[in-house]
Amino acid sequence: MAKKIRLGILGGGGDSLIGVLHRVAAHINDNYEIVGAVFNPDHEKSIDFAKEIDIPTNRIYKDFDTLVEEEMKLPAEERIQVCSILTPNFLHFPMAKKLLDHGFHVICEKPMTTTYEEAKILEEAHKKAGVVFALTHTYTGYPMVRQMREMIKAGELGKIHKVDARYYQGWINPVIHDPAKRASVWRLDPKKAGISSCMGDIGVHAFNMIEYTTGIKIKSLLADFNYLYDDNQMDVDGTVLIRAGKHVKGVIRSSQVATGEENGLAIRIYGEKAALVWEQEKPNYLYRLSDDEPIQIYKPGNAYNSKLSLDGTKLPAGHPEGIFDAMANIYLGVARAIRKQDYNSGEFPTMTDGVRGLNFIEATVESNKKGNVWVDLDE
Secondary structure, three states, X not given: OOOOXXXXXXXXXXXXXXXXXXXXXXXXXXXXXXXXXXXXXXXXXXXXXXXXXXXXXXXXXOOHHHHHHHHHOOOOOOOOOEEEEOOOHHHHHHHHHHHHHOOOEEEEOOOOOOOHHHHHHHHHHHHHHOOOXXXXXXXXXXXXXXXXXXXXXXXOOOOEEEEEEEEEOOOOHHHHOOHHHHOOOHHHOHHHHOOOOHHHHHHHHHHHHHHHHHOOOOOEEEEEEEOOOOOOOOOOEEEEXXXXXXXXXXXXXXXXXXXXXXXXXXEEEEEOOOEEEEEOOOOOOEEEEOOOOOOEEEOOOOOOOOHHHHHOOOOOOOOOOOHHHHHHHHHHHHHHHHOOOOOOOOOOOOXXXXXXXXXXXXXXXXXXXXXXXXXXXOO
């Protein structure tokens, strides 16, 4: 059996949801071992957390720069091989850039950077480094999303002419209406979150889902944002019209103030032959619609599914799987890539997805700022 991949963690300490998600995902398929980390800017808190989760403390470093410096002193066969970046957005670029420059593989939370310019710089660094870079658009790891991708690739929908993706949450509602609270949340601070809150945090997931499942590239868009208050610099709601071709159009709807909504990511792809519908809160159901047949329901773990879908299914049919399993599928694909094993290109989002995402985010901000005009994305 192959030795476990040596994993480093940046951020994600304490009660961080994203930290738990990544750690569990890394362990699910028995491919990784956490050997070093900077869980928290406070070194003592990092040490305490490492003890809490039973990780040796000798490689719990005081800060990121020290982690890189000390790890590079170790023999290659002992050194961290891949680092997961789970920090706030503004730290993604400097951390990922330094890791790539020193030859580490990288698993990075999205958005990959806070600007499109940084994303392009990171892309060049990645080309020079020749290592694996994965972006954790977690929802691409769901078996039924992968099934959707494979069915569309096989031509089951025919020519695609309409795409509709939405991502509705309501978590900012209790914050946005209180001036003191909205001034204290890092996702509403452009210095820490980047130029967009809603589109940068969740709208980009809907964008990625469209391009991931269909294989088409969105070419231009028109955005309309809502900020709710004049002193709030960050969008908390938005609607984006999209064009992927002369006769391929659609919409992305995203909101953090959709009252009562929890994690309402959903995607609908309409083609000349059929349509496919998937909802994140009901992840085990993929619906196929057509004009002349009853609705068909696909579920994970069944032999009729694609190889990519079945590869991402860990339990027999009828046993629900969720977001931990989806993230684990991304970590599994990264492990295969690091070990230079064969893998499907749909197993994890890449640097290209990160660059595309930042191009999308900045284009939506530009469109809204210029008075809701059409803006082209780069090819």
